[in-house]
Amino acid sequence: MTHQNDNAGAGKVWFITGTSRGFGRVWADAALKRGDKVAATARTVASIADLKEKYGANILTLELDVTKPEQVKAAVAEAYNHFGRLDVVLNNAGYSLVGTIEEASANDVRALYETNIFGTLAVIQAALPLLRKQGHGHILGVSSSLGHVTLPVIGYYCSSKWAFEAIHESLAAEVKPFGINVTIIEPGAYATEFGSQDSLKFSAGLDIYTDFKTQFFETLKDMERGDPNATPEALFKMVDAEQPPLRFNLGSHNLPWVRGAYAERLATWEAWDAVSSSAQGN
8 A cells, every 4th residue: 555645736846857948948837826835956056046935935046057966866855854744746857959860970869868867867867766655656757759669869868758658658667666656747839948059059060960950949839839838737647647648649640640750650660560570480
C-alpha cells in the first residue's frame, strides 16, 4: 500500500528545475496558484524573485545549475528538508543545439547531454532515496514529440530526447515497487522561450548546409504553436490521476505525427521481414 494519492488534487509539494521561463515558469506559477508548494530552481534566483514576492512561504527559490551534481544534491535535500516531503519532481531544464550532424562538435554534443541527460539524472538520483523513504512520489521529465520522431538540423537535440525516453521507461519499471510513478511529458511545438537565443546553442556552420538550414527554418516559421498557458490544467489532471501514464502528450499535434511515423516504421519492418527473419539462423 503506497501513499501516492494522499495529496491528489491539493497540497502537493513540487521540485521543478528551469523555472525562470517557459514551461517551468508557467507550471510553477500555476501550481502555486492552486495552493501547492513549490521548490523552484533556476540558474539565478533573481530570475524567479517575483514568484517569491507573490507566493511567500509556499515557494522556496533555489539557485541550481543541473550540470553541477553536488549543487543538485544540496538543492534537492534543502527542498525536502524545507517542506518535509517531495510529491512531484519535475525535470524541465534543457536546451536545443542547432547544427547538422556533421557540423556539431563533440564538445557541443557533450554540453547538450550534460544538461539534457546528466543534469536530469543528477536530479533523479538525488531525489530517489528521499522518495523511497517517504513511500511515494511522481517523477516527471519534460521530453518532446521529438523523443519519437526527428527533424534535421536539431538531430542531436532529438537524440537527447530519445535517450531521455529510454532512461525514464526503464526507471518507471525499477521504481514502481517503491510506490513511485514516472511520467514522460511530451510537448509539441509551443510558443515558449525555448526557441529564443537563451535556450538555443548554435554549432559553427558549414557553407554547404546554409541553404538547407535556411529552408528548414522557413518551414518552422509556419508551424502552429500551442499556448503554454493552456497546459497547466491538463498537467494537473495527469498528476492527480490515480494511475498516471508513462507517456503524456501535450498538445493536439503529437499523436497524428507519431502515429504516422510508427505506421511507416511498421510498414518498412514488415516489408523487410522475410529478409530479416532469414538472418535468424534456425
